[in-house]
Amino acid sequence: MDYPKSVPSVGLVNGQFVDESPIAGSPGSLIPxxxxxxxxxxxxxxxxxxxxxxxxxxxxxxxxxxxGKELFDTAVQFDSSKKVATTEFVSRALGSFAGSRGVTAATELTVADIGWSIGLGGVTGYTVTLPEVGSVPAGAVISLHNRNGAVITVAGKSNGQISPQRSSLNSISMSAGESASFVKEGSYWVVYGTAALKYSSAFSNLLATSGYQRLPGGMILQWGSALAMPNDGNDGGSAGVDLYVTFPMAFSNACFSVLGTHVGHKPSLSIIMRNISKTRFTAESPDMNPQAFNYIAVGC
Structure with missing residues (x-):
């Protein structure tokens, strides 16, 4: 759209319309x-x-x-051009979640789920698959909350795409009540939220008959079972009598305490702990025979 510069005899002056001037004797412009x-x-x-x-x-x-609301179209999802943004586009892209919904069975999420909060319902476990990480822009987020009573598996579309606490995993588990936000960072879905804590080295553990649990403040709990040897009264000085019990893992700094409980039919039998170090200890009892016991060790 422009002035009719290409039309002959329009009478534009400096490219614009002018009025007729009887005094000057100049004609006005014509509008075709x-x-x-x-x-x-x-x-x-x-x-x-x-x-x-x-x-x-x-x-x-x-x-x-x-x-009006009819004149401007809402730009497509993830549009980062300089087009005019409608309130619908802004609401979808920033601030609150774009929306919320729930699933109750195995589901494959899509690009349309970016920005949504999704509740994981139902009463049995199932798998929720995230979109291919390469199909979404950097910073894309999907938030999940497990309101199911069972464990839900969250898997990547391809192997090794899920990264809680610097790991590279095919999937993670979400227990009842846990939440997680999956954020596109590089070539990974990086996991934020309570569901990521169990994958942190600050919460590392070995859940077994003999195992351990780290806590974020530095405390380490260890447990296991062993045999307490008959007490010879020499405080562990004679070879061949003491039996060292090795912790499932070495304490980083020190073991503060080891508590033992007899496993058997002698309720008054005590367990005596000696030679406690960061890696092991010995145990004795006043009985004539070796006695089984369970222990809990506390350290850091």
């Missing part, structure tokens, strides 16, 4: 019908696109069209 119609249609097309019917007696329809 084709140009006048083109300008009118240009304006009417905006009014019609907004869903309004052109009305000759109304002079504010163009403004109403520009303020």
């Amino acid at each position: 019908a084709s140009w006048g119609n083109a300008v009118t249609e240009e304006l009417l097309s905006v009014i019609r696109a907004a869903g309004l019917n052109p009305n000759e007696s109304m002079n504010d329809q163009l403004l109403a069209a520009l303020r």
Whole structure:
């Protein structure tokens, strides 16, 4: 759209229309019908696109069209151009979640689930598969919350795409009540939230008959079972009598305490702990024979 510069004898001055001047004897500019119609249609097309019917007696329809909801299209998801953003696009891209929904069975999430909060319902376990990490932009987020009573498995579309606490895994488990936000970072879905804690070295553990549990503050709990040898009264000085019990893992700094409980039918039998170090200890009992016991060790 422009002035009718290409039309001969229009009489533009400096590229614009001018009025007739009887005093100066200069004619005014002519407005060709084709140009006048083109300008009118240009304006009417905006009014019609907004869903309004052109009305000759109304002079504010163009403004109403520009303020209306029909004129501007919401850009596609993840659009990062300089197009005008509708409130719908802004709401979907920033601030609150784009929406929320629930699933109760095995589900493959798609790009359309980016920005959504999804509750994992039902009463049995199943697998939720995330979109291919390469199909979404950096910073894309999907948030999951397990309101199921069973364990839910969250898997990547391809192997090694899920990364809790710097790991590279095919899947993670979400126990009842746990939540996780999966954020596209590089070539991974990086996991944030309570579901990631069990994969942290601060919470590392060995859940077995003889095992351990680290806690974030530095405390380490260890447990196991062993035999307490008959007490010879020499505080562990004679070879061949003492039996060392090795902890499942060495304490980083020190073992503060080891508590033992007899396993058997002698309720008054005590277990005596000696030679406690970061890696092991010995145990004795006043009985004539070796006695089984369970222990808990506390250290850091």
